[in-house]
Amino acid sequence: MLILEQAAALVFQPYVLGVILASAVFGMLVGAIPGLTATMATALLVPMTFFMEPVPAIAAIVTATAMAIFAGDIPAALLRMPGTPANAAYVEDAYKMTQSGRGEEALGAALVFSVIGGLFGSIVLMTVSPTLAEVALKFSSEEYFWLVLLGLSCAVFVNPGSPTRGLISLLIGLFVATIGMENPSGEPRFSFGNIELMAGIQFIPAMIGLFAVSEVLRTVTATSPRQKIPRADGHGVFKTQWKNLKKYPVQTARGSITGTALGILPGAGADIAAWISYAISKRFSKQKEKFGTGHVEGLVEAGASNNSAVSGAWIPALVFGIPGDSITAIVIGVLYIKGINPGPTIFINDPQTVYAIFMVFILANLIMLPLGWLAIRGARPILSIPPSTLMPMILIFCIVGSFAIANSTAGIVMMMVFGIIGFFMEENGIPIAPAILGMVLGPMLEQNFITSMIKADGDVLRFFERPIAAGLGTLTILVWLFPLVMLLLRRHKAARFAT
Amino acid sequence: MIKLSELHLGFLTALGGMILLFASANFGALPGQDYGAGTMPRLIGWCAILLGCFMVATSLKNLPEMLRPHLADWVRKPRLAIAALGCIAVIACYILFAETVGFIPMSFISLLALMLLLRTSLVTAVLASLATTLVVYYGFSRLLMVPLPRTEFLSFLG
Known part of the structure; x- marks a missing residue:
C-alpha cells in the first residue's frame, strides 16, 4: 500500500500532469500528420525527456505514443493516408465511411475502442508483469540469451515483408x-582511434536519424500529390459508439486480447497487431463482404488491438529488459540513461517507479477521450500544414535534439x-525496426552469449539443459523455421490448385 | 538513387560480412578463454556472408531482371533530388558553421533556405523560420539549459 502511495505521489504532481497533457498534444500533432509515426513522436520527444526525472520522462513517452497511434486514424479517415503504420489495416473502411458522411462516427469508433484496448492492455500489464518478474528472477544467462534471440528472430521472421531484408537490417543493428x-x-x-566512437554509437542521435531524418528525406522526395480535406459531417464523435460497443462486444474483447498478446511477443507491435486483428475480424464476421466498403466492425477490432499492443509491448520491456517493439526499444535506452535498469530486479529495487508507470498508462488512456475529441474537431488545420513548411x-528540431544529448556536434x-542510412534502407525495402532492436539488444546478446559459452565450456548443447532455456531455444528455432514452413505450405497450395 | 535488387543486396551483404571478418581478425580473446571482443563481430560477419550467398543464389533464377537497374521515382525529378540533397546540406552546414555563426542566424538561414527550396512562399517562409528559431532557441537554451552556440551581436536575446 505504501508503494502505491509513493507511486501516486510521483504521478499526481502538477509538473507530471502538465507533462502528460503537453505530450498528449504533441503525440496528437505528430500522429495526425501523415507519414510521421508514433516511433518518430517518441524519437523527437527523447531529447526533451533527457532533462526530466524518470517518471515524467516515461509518462511523456507513454502518453505521446498512445495519442499518436490514435491520431493516425484522423488522416486515415479524412485523406485515406494512415498517420502511422498501425492505422493502415482499416484505412479503406475509415475513408469510405468519411466519403459516405460518417467520418466522425469512424473517428469516434477509433477513439473509443483505442481507449478500451489501451485500458485492457494496461490492466494486463499491471497484473502479469509482477508475476512474470518473479519467474524472471530465476533466469540465468542461457534463458536471457534465448529470450533476446527470440525477440530478434520475431522482429525478422514474424513481421510482414521480406525476411532476408529484415535480417540485413538486424545485422546492421548488431554491427552498430x-x-x-x-x-x-x-x-x-x-572506433579508428576516435574518442566519440570509443564510447559507442550514441543511441538517441542514431535513432533520431533512422526514424525522423529518414522520414523527412522520404517526405521531401515523395512524388504523390496532396489530397483535399473533406468538410465536417456533424454526425457526432460519440453518438453511435455505445451502439457499436453493444453490437460488437466479442470483436472488442478479441481485438484487445490479440493486441496485448502480440504486443507481449518481442519484436511484434501495434502495426502487426492491427493487421492480424483486422484479418481475424473479417474471417469471423457475418458480413465479410462489407469489409473495405466503410464497415465499422474491422475498425472496432483493429482499433482496440493496436492500442492494447502498445501496453502489451511494455511487459517484456519492463520484466526482461527486452523491447516488444521499436518504441519500447527507445524507452529501454531512456531508462538506462536515467540509471534505471529494466529487468526483474526493477520490481524489487524501484517498485514505486514501476507502479507509477502503470498509473501513467491508465491516465494516458483516459485522457485520450477528451483530447481525442478535441483533435477530431480541430484536425483540419493540422492536416493543412504543408510538408514544405513542416519538414524543415x-x-x-532533430539537429538541436541530437546536439542536446551530449552538447556536442558529434551527435x-x-x-x-x-x-542517410535509414533513407537508403527504406528506399530499398529494408525495415528499420530490426536494426533498432539489434542496436538495443546487441550488447545483451553478446554478454549473455559469451557468459553462457564460458560456463558451458563451448558446448552449445548446454544451452538447452535448463528447462526454460530449452523451451525458449525450441521456440526460437521454430520461429526460424516459420518462413520455410510458410514456403512449403504455399507450394503445396499452389500444387493442389494446379491439379 | 538506384533501387537495389536482391542480387545486389546479397552481394553487398556478403562483401560487408567479409570486411567485418577481416577487420575483426586481430581482436583478442579474454585471458584463458576462446571468446572475447572478436567473437560477436565474427559471428555477425559469418551470418552476413551466409545470408548474402543465399540471396545471390536465390536471385540467380531471374538474373536479367535482377541486373536491370531500377531508379527511384524521385531521381527522375531534379526538384525532389535537390530537396533531398538540400536537407543533407543544411545539416552539414549546421555542423560546420553553427559554432562560428551562432544558433539563431544559422537556424534562421537553414530554415529559410530549405523552405524556399521546397517552394514555401517567401512571407510564410520568413515568418515560420523566425518563429521556429525563436521557439527552439528559448525552449532548449533557456528552459532546458542546452548550451546552443551563441552569437555575440544577438546576446541581448538572452
Missing part, C-alpha cells in the same frame, strides 16, 4: 552495437549518417 569499448574484454572495436521545422554527425 559492437562499435566502441563496451564488450567482454573492453577492447576498442571499429522537424529537421531543425549531429551521427544523426546525419544514420538519417
Whole structure:
C-alpha cells in the first residue's frame, strides 16, 4: 500500500500532469500528420525527456505514443493516408465511411475502442508483469540469451515483408552495437582511434536519424500529390459508439486480447497487431463482404488491438529488459540513461517507479477521450500544414535534439549518417525496426552469449539443459523455421490448385 | 538513387560480412578463454556472408531482371533530388558553421533556405523560420539549459 502511495505521489504532481497533457498534444500533432509515426513522436520527444526525472520522462513517452497511434486514424479517415503504420489495416473502411458522411462516427469508433484496448492492455500489464518478474528472477544467462534471440528472430521472421531484408537490417543493428569499448574484454572495436566512437554509437542521435531524418528525406522526395480535406459531417464523435460497443462486444474483447498478446511477443507491435486483428475480424464476421466498403466492425477490432499492443509491448520491456517493439526499444535506452535498469530486479529495487508507470498508462488512456475529441474537431488545420513548411521545422528540431544529448556536434554527425542510412534502407525495402532492436539488444546478446559459452565450456548443447532455456531455444528455432514452413505450405497450395 | 535488387543486396551483404571478418581478425580473446571482443563481430560477419550467398543464389533464377537497374521515382525529378540533397546540406552546414555563426542566424538561414527550396512562399517562409528559431532557441537554451552556440551581436536575446 505504501508503494502505491509513493507511486501516486510521483504521478499526481502538477509538473507530471502538465507533462502528460503537453505530450498528449504533441503525440496528437505528430500522429495526425501523415507519414510521421508514433516511433518518430517518441524519437523527437527523447531529447526533451533527457532533462526530466524518470517518471515524467516515461509518462511523456507513454502518453505521446498512445495519442499518436490514435491520431493516425484522423488522416486515415479524412485523406485515406494512415498517420502511422498501425492505422493502415482499416484505412479503406475509415475513408469510405468519411466519403459516405460518417467520418466522425469512424473517428469516434477509433477513439473509443483505442481507449478500451489501451485500458485492457494496461490492466494486463499491471497484473502479469509482477508475476512474470518473479519467474524472471530465476533466469540465468542461457534463458536471457534465448529470450533476446527470440525477440530478434520475431522482429525478422514474424513481421510482414521480406525476411532476408529484415535480417540485413538486424545485422546492421548488431554491427552498430559492437562499435566502441563496451564488450567482454573492453577492447576498442571499429572506433579508428576516435574518442566519440570509443564510447559507442550514441543511441538517441542514431535513432533520431533512422526514424525522423529518414522520414523527412522520404517526405521531401515523395512524388504523390496532396489530397483535399473533406468538410465536417456533424454526425457526432460519440453518438453511435455505445451502439457499436453493444453490437460488437466479442470483436472488442478479441481485438484487445490479440493486441496485448502480440504486443507481449518481442519484436511484434501495434502495426502487426492491427493487421492480424483486422484479418481475424473479417474471417469471423457475418458480413465479410462489407469489409473495405466503410464497415465499422474491422475498425472496432483493429482499433482496440493496436492500442492494447502498445501496453502489451511494455511487459517484456519492463520484466526482461527486452523491447516488444521499436518504441519500447527507445524507452529501454531512456531508462538506462536515467540509471534505471529494466529487468526483474526493477520490481524489487524501484517498485514505486514501476507502479507509477502503470498509473501513467491508465491516465494516458483516459485522457485520450477528451483530447481525442478535441483533435477530431480541430484536425483540419493540422492536416493543412504543408510538408514544405513542416519538414524543415522537424529537421531543425532533430539537429538541436541530437546536439542536446551530449552538447556536442558529434551527435549531429551521427544523426546525419544514420538519417542517410535509414533513407537508403527504406528506399530499398529494408525495415528499420530490426536494426533498432539489434542496436538495443546487441550488447545483451553478446554478454549473455559469451557468459553462457564460458560456463558451458563451448558446448552449445548446454544451452538447452535448463528447462526454460530449452523451451525458449525450441521456440526460437521454430520461429526460424516459420518462413520455410510458410514456403512449403504455399507450394503445396499452389500444387493442389494446379491439379 | 538506384533501387537495389536482391542480387545486389546479397552481394553487398556478403562483401560487408567479409570486411567485418577481416577487420575483426586481430581482436583478442579474454585471458584463458576462446571468446572475447572478436567473437560477436565474427559471428555477425559469418551470418552476413551466409545470408548474402543465399540471396545471390536465390536471385540467380531471374538474373536479367535482377541486373536491370531500377531508379527511384524521385531521381527522375531534379526538384525532389535537390530537396533531398538540400536537407543533407543544411545539416552539414549546421555542423560546420553553427559554432562560428551562432544558433539563431544559422537556424534562421537553414530554415529559410530549405523552405524556399521546397517552394514555401517567401512571407510564410520568413515568418515560420523566425518563429521556429525563436521557439527552439528559448525552449532548449533557456528552459532546458542546452548550451546552443551563441552569437555575440544577438546576446541581448538572452
